[in-house]
Amino acid sequence: MESASELPSLQHAETDGTGPVRRRRPALSCVECRRRKVKCDRDKPCGPCRRTESPTCTYRHHPRDRHARSTMHMPSENLMNETRSSDISFQSPALNFASRITPYGVGLRGSNGIPSLSSGCDDTISELANKIRSLESRLAAFTHSETESQSSSGPPPRATELSGHSGAQFVKSKFYGESHWNNCLEPYDSLGRSNIVLNANTNRTEIDKASELYVTVAECKRMARTIKATRMLHPTITSEVQESVPPKDVCDELVQCYFRTFEGVFRVLHIPSFLKDCETYWINTTAAKPSVLIKMLLVFSIGVPFYTGPEQPRLRASCTKWIQAAESWLSAPHRKSRLNMAGLQIQILLLLARQVCSVDGDLVWISSGSLLRTAMHLGLHRDPTHFGKMSHFHAEMRRRLWATVMEMTVQSSLDMGMPLMISPNDYDTRPPGNLNDDAIADGSSSTPLPRPANEFTQCSIQIAFYESLPLRVKATSSINSIQSTTSYEETLRLGSEILQNCRRQTAMLRSSMSVLSTIQPNAFQIKLFDTLIRRFALCLHRPYFNRSKQQPKYYYSRKLCLDISVAIAAPASDLAPGEEDDWTRLAHRSIGFVKSFYLHSLSTIYLELISQLQEQHEFIPSSITSVSSAPLPPQLQVYRQVLANAKDKTRERLRNGETNAKGYTWLSCAVARIDALASNADPDVAVIAAAKLAVTDTAELMRTAYFEEHGKHIDLSQRRGPFVGRDHGRGDGADDVTGTPRVVNDDHAWCGEADVLDGGMQDVEWERLMRDESLGFGWGFEGSPESWFGWGWDDVMSM
Numbered sequence: 001m002e003s004a005s006e007l008p009s010l011q012h013a014e015t016d017g018t019g020p021v022r023r024r025r026p027a028l029s030c031v032e033c034r035r036r037k038v039k040c041d042r043d044k045p046c047g048p049c050r051r052t053e054s055p056t057c058t059y060r061h062h063p064r065d066r067h068a069r070s071t072m073h074m075p076s077e078n079l080m081n082e083t084r085s086s087d088i089s090f091q092s093p094a095l096n097f098a099s100r101i102t103p104y105g106v107g108l109r110g111s112n113g114i115p116s117l118s119s120g121c122d123d124t125i126s127e128l129a130n131k132i133r134s135l136e137s138r139l140a141a142f143t144h145s146e147t148e149s150q151s152s153s154g155p156p157p158r159a160t161e162l163s164g165h166s167g168a169q170f171v172k173s174k175f176y177g178e179s180h181w182n183n184c185l186e187p188y189d190s191l192g193r194s195n196i197v198l199n200a201n202t203n204r205t206e207i208d209k210a211s212e213l214y215v216t217v218a219e220c221k222r223m224a225r226t227i228k229a230t231r232m233l234h235p236t237i238t239s240e241v242q243e244s245v246p247p248k249d250v251c252d253e254l255v256q257c258y259f260r261t262f263e264g265v266f267r268v269l270h271i272p273s274f275l276k277d278c279e280t281y282w283i284n285t286t287a288a289k290p291s292v293l294i295k296m297l298l299v300f301s302i303g304v305p306f307y308t309g310p311e312q313p314r315l316r317a318s319c320t321k322w323i324q325a326a327e328s329w330l331s332a333p334h335r336k337s338r339l340n341m342a343g344l345q346i347q348i349l350l351l352l353a354r355q356v357c358s359v360d361g362d363l364v365w366i367s368s369g370s371l372l373r374t375a376m377h378l379g380l381h382r383d384p385t386h387f388g389k390m391s392h393f394h395a396e397m398r399r400r401l402w403a404t405v406m407e408m409t410v411q412s413s414l415d416m417g418m419p420l421m422i423s424p425n426d427y428d429t430r431p432p433g434n435l436n437d438d439a440i441a442d443g444s445s446s447t448p449l450p451r452p453a454n455e456f457t458q459c460s461i462q463i464a465f466y467e468s469l470p471l472r473v474k475a476t477s478s479i480n481s482i483q484s485t486t487s488y489e490e491t492l493r494l495g496s497e498i499l500q501n502c503r504r505q506t507a508m509l510r511s512s513m514s515v516l517s518t519i520q521p522n523a524f525q526i527k528l529f530d531t532l533i534r535r536f537a538l539c540l541h542r543p544y545f546n547r548s549k550q551q552p553k554y555y556y557s558r559k560l561c562l563d564i565s566v567a568i569a570a571p572a573s574d575l576a577p578g579e580e581d582d583w584t585r586l587a588h589r590s591i592g593f594v595k596s597f598y599l600h601s602l603s604t605i606y607l608e609l610i611s612q613l614q615e616q617h618e619f620i621p622s623s624i625t626s627v628s629s630a631p632l633p634p635q636l637q638v639y640r641q642v643l644a645n646a647k648d649k650t651r652e653r654l655r656n657g658e659t660n661a662k663g664y665t666w667l668s669c670a671v672a673r674i675d676a677l678a679s680n681a682d683p684d685v686a687v688i689a690a691a692k693l694a695v696t697d698t699a700e701l702m703r704t705a706y707f708e709e710h711g712k713h714i715d716l717s718q719r720r721g722p723f724v725g726r727d728h729g730r731g732d733g734a735d736d737v738t739g740t741p742r743v744v745n746d747d748h749a750w751c752g753e754a755d756v757l758d759g760g761m762q763d764v765e766w767e768r769l770m771r772d773e774s775l776g777f778g779w780g781f782e783g784s785p786e787s788w789f790g791w792g793w794d795d796v797m798s799m
Contacts, residue, residue, distance in 0.1 A: 027060060028040070028042060029042070029046075030042070030045075030046050030049065030057050030058060030059050031056075031058050031059065031060055032048075032049055032054050032056060032057055032058075033046060033048050033049070036048070037386070038388050041198060042059075044057065044059075045057035047200065048388075051389070194208075194211065195207060195208055195211045195213045195214070196208060228334075232333040232334055233332065233333055234332070234333075234334075235290065235328070235329045235332030235333075235334075235338075236290075237290055237293060237294070237325055237329065238325070240321070241297070241321060241322065241325045242285075242293075244318045244321060244322070245285075245296075245297070245300075246300070246311065246315065246318075248282055250307075250309065250311060250315075251278075251296075251300060253303070253307060253309065254299070254300040254303035254304060254307055254315075255275075255278065255299055255300070255303060256303070257302075257303030257304075257306040257307055258299045258300075258302045258303040258306075259271065260306075260522060260524070260582070261302075261303075261306055261524055261525070261582055261586075262302055262352060262356070264458060264461055264521065264522075264525050265461050265462070265465075265525050265528055265529065266348070266352065266404045266407060266408070266462070267400040267401075267403070267404055267432070267458070267459060267462045268345050268348050268349060268352075268400075268401070268404055269295075269299075269345065270393075270397060270437055270440070270442070271437045271458070272437055272438060272441070273442060274295070274299075277292045277295075277296075278296060280292075281293065281296065290329060291338075291342045291343070291346065294325070294326050294329050294346050295342070295345060295346055295349060297322040297325065297326060298322065298323070298326055298346065298349035298350055298352075298353050299349065300315075300319065300322060301319035301322045301323055301353040301356075301357050302349070302352055302353050302356050302357070304316060304318075304319045304357065305356055305357065305585050305586065305588075305589035305590060306582050306585050306586075308580075313657075313705075313708035313709050314709060316357075316656070316657050316709060317709045317710070319353070319357050319359075320357065320359055322353075323350065323353050323354060323357060323359045324359075326346060326349075326350050326353075327350065329346075330343070330346060330347065330350065339374065339377065339378070340378070341378070341397070341398075341401070343374070344371075344374055344375060344378060344380075344401060344405075345401070347367075347370070347371045347374060348371065348401070348404055348405065348408065350367075351364050351367055351368060351371060351408055351412075352408075354367075354592070355590060355591060355592025355593060355594070356586070356589070356590045356592075357589070357590070358589065358590060358591045358657075358658065361590070361591040361592035361595070362415075362591060362592065362595070364408075364412050364415075364592055365412040365413060365415065365416035365418055368408050368409050368412040368413075369409075369421060371405055371408065371409070372405055372406075372409050372421065372422060375401065375402060375405040376426075376427075379398075380398050380401060380402040380405065380429065381402065381426060381427035381428070381429060382427070382428060382429065383399075383428050383429045383430050384398055384399070385430075391442075391443075391444070391445070392440060392444070392446070392447050392448065393440045393441060393442050393443070393444060394442075396432060396433055396435065396440050397440075398429070399429055399430060399431065399432040399433070400432045400459065400462065402427070402429045403429075403431065403432055403462050403463075403465065403466045403469075404462070406422075406427075406466075406469060407462075407465050407466075407469070409421075409422065410469065410472055410473060410476055411532060411593050412592075412593075413476050413480065414476055414479070414480075414535070414536065414539060414596070415592065415593055415596040417479075417480050418480060419477070419480055419481070420473060420476050420477055420480070422473075423473070423477075424470055424473060431462075431463050431466040431467070432459045432462055432463060432466070433448075433450040433459065434450040434451045434452070434453060434455070434457050434459060434460060434463060435448055435450055435451065435457055435458075435459060436451075436457045436458045436459075436519060437458055454508070456509070456512035456515070456517065456519060456520060456521060457519060458519060460509070460512070460521070461509065461521065461525055461529055464505040464508075464509070464529065465529070465532075465533075467501065467505070468498065468501045468502070468505070468533060471494065471497055471498050471501065471536075472498065472533070472536050474494060475494055475495075475498060475536045475537075475539070475540055476536070478490075478491070478494065478540070479539050479540060488544065488554075491540050491541065491544070491557075492556075494540060495536075495537040495540045495541055495560070498533065498534075498536050498537045498540075499534070499537050501533070502530060502533040502534050502537075505529070505533075506526060506529065506530045509521045509525075509526045509529065510526060513526075522582075523572040523573045523581065523582075523583070524572055524581065524582040524583050524586075526572075527572035527583050528583075528586075530567075531568050531597055532593065532597075534564055534567065534568065535564070535568065535596075535597045535600060535601075537560070537564060538560075538561055538564040538565065538568070538597075538600055538601070538604070539600065541557040541560050541561050542557075542561055542600065542604070544557035544558075545557050545558050545561040545604065549611060558608070561604050562604060562605065562608050564601070565600070565601035565602070565604040565605050566601075566605065566638075566639075566642060568597055568598070568600075568601040569598070569601045569602065569605065569642045569645075569646065571583060571584065572584075584649075587649050587653075588649060588652045588653050588656050589653065589656050589657070589658075598646070602642075602643065602646050602667070605639050605642055605643060606643060606670050606674075608639065609636060609639045609640060609643070609674055610673070610674070610677070612636060613636070613674065613677045613678065614677075617677070631678070632674075632678050640671070640674055640675075643667060643670055643671055643674070644671055646667055647664065647667035647668055647670075647671055650663040650664040650667055651664055651697070651701070654698055654701040654702065654705065655701050655704065655705060656705065657705045657709065658705075659702065661694070661695060661698040664694055664697075664698055665691055665694040665695060665698070668690045668691065668693065668694035669687045669690050669691050669694070671690070672686040672687055672689070672690035673686060673687050702714075
């Protein structure tokens with residue numbers, strides 16, 4: 001007698017008996033299509049396998065079908081033995097359970113393998129077995145006929161066996177994930193085979209355009225579009241904007257300014273296609289598509305800061321209008337019509353132009369979130385290999401745009417100190433290929449071979465960015481997480497990996513400059529790449545830099561932050577006095593990420609210099625320091641020179657149209673304080689005197705910049721305009737955010753407002769304005785120079 005543990009058990013019908021009991025539809029696609037997650041038309045060989053020239057196209061044998069055929073033609077006396085065989089696809093639970101029943105609760109087996117049953121249950125068991133066999137035969141016959149019917153009617157509307165995301169799909173070029181309601185529908189089930197057809201290009205089932213049903217639906221769609229068109233305003237480009245486009249020769253120079261600076265770093269355009277669109281525009285400027293004109297205007301805007309022609313001041317005023325025109329066009333009604341690749345390119349160019357041209361460049365983190373979601377809605381976060389047949393040109397452009405979107409997302413998150421809103425688990429797009437633009441062309445069916453990794457192409461810098469992206473995503477999450485638990489050891493490891501990657505990639509780019517080739521990186525692109533990567537390590541170690549004075553164990557972070565800051569503040573190349581290159585022009589005219597990495601580096605250098613001066617005074621007797629006026633030591637003189645050069649840059653920014661006086665004033669005060677401490681003069685007196693000179697100089701520079709842009713002097717005699725008499729930087733309702741409203745005087749002006757540009761300098765309360773707690777000249781985290789630079793003078797200096 002067998003033990004109870006050896007009793008027959010309820011087994012999985014489609015496995016070896018060890019798996020869980022579950023029901024599922026038979027897989028009808030071939031093995032190769034199921035592995036590649038594409039639709040299969042179930043031919044032999046199937047269409048997808050023929051198109052990909054797959055060496056094998058096989059179908060998995062379904063035990064359920066085999067059982068159906070065997071039960072239809074099997075002699076009845078052999079049915080019980082066949083039912084108990086190991087390869088049966090359908091085994092009745094009732095029969096299996098019946099085989100275990102005995103009067104004593106223990107199953108007895110005979111020599112033939114059939115359970116021995118007591119005589120009292122023979123009739124009942126036999127009757128149940130006959131009924132079960134009858135039901136099995138009917139079910140098997142129904143399953144077999146249903147399978148044949150499905151095989152003859154063509155493939156299902158869409159693939160439903162994608163690993164992990166079975167319902168994710170494209171509908172009208174938009175990507176919809178698993179939980180979207182559209183993935184719960186089979187839209188063509190009720191149309192009948194006469195009204196549907198398989199699209200060989202997309203491998204999807206569609207309505208037959210030759211059917212009467214399609215003609216009727218198309219007519220309804222036309223009526224719907226006509227009705228919707230009467231209910232909304234259409235985005236247009238005003239005649240003022242169109243008339244502000246410069247002559248062709250100037251535009252050509254602006255385009256080249258953009259190509260030699262940012263297009264080689266943030267890949268957005270396919271250069272041959274864009275140049276072709278530009279040539280078409282100049283043939284007939286009135287017939288240009290709005291999207292083409294908007295892209296051109298944004299490219300012109302990004303090129304303006306690097307343009308050195310005599311029209312530069314007037315172009316500076318025009319590029320602001322071009323940026324505003326692009327924003328209006330993007331935000332116009334019927335946004336769905338701009339949810340495409342051209343619209344995504346315009347969004348990227350707009351964010352870049354706002355930072356380069358200093359037009360709301362500090363708020364790009366908000367817009368970059370919209371950019372990221374637009375890219376994901378277009379499916380750019382999934383690699384093109386998931387979408388079946390796609391041209392190499394479009395697949396490559398999708399990878400390039402996704403890499404640019406991710407780079408702008410992570411950079412803006414670091415600038416604003418905000419969460420990244422995406423993790424590496426949310427995308428699987430591979431890096432772009434190491435290809436030049438002329439190797440891919442729209443409409444080409446050829447597959448170009450990528451160049452070797454050590455050969456520089458127009459995508460090499462973007463590929464280098466993308467390689468370090470996972471590290472920088474992790475660093476940004478660690479820096480800006482409100483619940484970060486990153487240890488100092490992990491910070492050291494992560495910062496070391498980022499810097500090692502930065503040094504290796506920068507060295508490779510610099511070596512490419514010496515290779516004789518028509519495509520080479522320039523000093524601007526290498527400097528921008530190095531700075532945008534290196535600053536992540538600076539932000540990682542900066543919290544420990546602030547603690548290093550009290551805790552010497554963080555000295556490494558202090559030294560590392562200082563070295564990175566000096567490297568960021570250094571020029572891209574050696575220049576003669578008064579000479580400018582593209583990196584210098586970027587520092588003179590841009591904000592956004594430029595402002596962010598300069599403030600981090602300059603404030604670090606200033607605090608280190610002040611700290612070392614204070615330490616020297618602590619160890620030198622007061623009787624000596626009272627009469628000493630020796631110059632700074634050589635190692636400190638280097639840091640002082642960096643701040644002096646930065647002061648000159650901020651002055652040039654005012655001359656180039658900057659309207660914020662805080663940077664120039666802060667650096668003037670910082671240099672004056674350092675000089676006073678070095679010469680044992682009163683630092684407070686020196687700081688106030690430097691501030692007065694800086695603000696007076698700022699007023700004159702602003703007057704000159706306004707005259708160069710508009711050809712007339714600024715008129716402050718009449719108080720009119722949208723920004724007069726109120727704090728436009730905060731806007732209405734800003735007090736509701738902080739809960740600390742400002743006091744308004746009887747004349748409805750904000751307290752502290754002064755007509756600085758109108759010559760009222762004698763009324764400014766310098767002692768209150770320049771006190772140390774406002775400037776934050778201390779060593780600690782609170783009241784740091786970054787916070788003073790970012791805000792604190794809005795009452796006085798806002799225009």
